Amino acid sequence: MKLYTFPPSPNSLRVFAVAHETGQNLEMVPVDLSKGEHMKPEFLKLNPNHKIPTLVDGDFVLWESTAIMLYLAYKAGGKLIPTDPKPRAQMHQWISWNTAHLGPACGIFLFENMVKGLLKIGEPDPKQLAKGEEEFARFGAVLNDHLKGRKHLVGNSSTIADHHVFASFVHAGGCGLPVAKFPEIQRWCAEMAASAPWQKALAVLKH
Ligand SMILES: N[C@@H](CCC(=O)N[C@@H](CS)C(=O)NCC(=O)O)C(=O)O
Incomplete structure (x- = not known):
């Protein structure tokens, strides 16, 4: 899985924390917001909102940090999500x-x-x-x-x-x-x- 991210972003950091806690490897793909890399056509194809973090898992693309955190937790069998x-x-x-x-x-x-x-x-x-x-x-x-x-x-x-x-x-x-x-x-x-x-x-x- 790849995470398109601007490293200091809190929205990205919390996704990485969940990946670490659930034991999943995320390859970091830096997107430099200060250089406008989030406006490049190839990135806009992944996320038309031009926002990081954006996850790519094979042919599956997901944006919004909350959705990505939950996806990682579901993939880890529901770790970090109470059952009741x-x-x-x-x-x-x-x-x-x-x-x-x-x-x-x-x-x-x-x-x-x-x-x-x-x-x-x-x-x-x-x-x-x-x-x-x-x-x-x-x-x-x-x-x-x-x-x-x-x-x-x-x-x-x-x-x-x-x-x-x-x-x-x-x-x-x-x-x-x-x-x-x-x-x-x-x-x-x-x-x-x-x-x-x-x-x-x-x-x-x-x-
Ligand atoms: N609700 C989004 C917020 C993401 C967000 O605002 N990302 C900022 C960096 S922290 C961004 O990519 N800004 C660039 C832009 O809006 O053009 C999430 O939780 O993932």
Whole structure:
């Protein structure tokens, strides 16, 4: 299987974490967004949204990181997906919540404080950052409370939800995400970052 990816992308990193945890090998095909490689006709044939990550498994092409993570988990016999309906629904709850709420709040800090500088497309917008502060305070508090006394978001073992949500924090330090007032998030993130699948996934950032 090949994963078309821009290595620092949280959406790509969480797919790699799942691949590592489920013991599947993904060949990384770098797509340099800063050079516009995602707009090349050959890539647009794979993903007309011009977005990474995009998975190619033989003649099967799949985009959207959540769908790819679930596909890898299904291929591994359902690893990382609870079998009972209630915990399975809770896993989907956290995935949807991250996609709709927490992830976009973190994404404001990532875009304003990191991506703009890397792509040289202007200064951080204080209005956007104020919006990010407000949203992160709201949804960060929900996560922080939920994590009290828990090692995993759902049940007693790792699920897709943990990898999905943790990806929103991978650049927390570099993009100035205000996590200081959320000790449970900090503790959980330290545990996730130290876990074997994330150690392997994050190694790509050290090159
Ligand atoms: N919902 C998508 C988001 C993917 C996404 O936004 N990828 C960004 C990089 S992190 C991208 O490829 N941007 C290029 C573009 O939109 O043209 C997913 O979860 O895979």
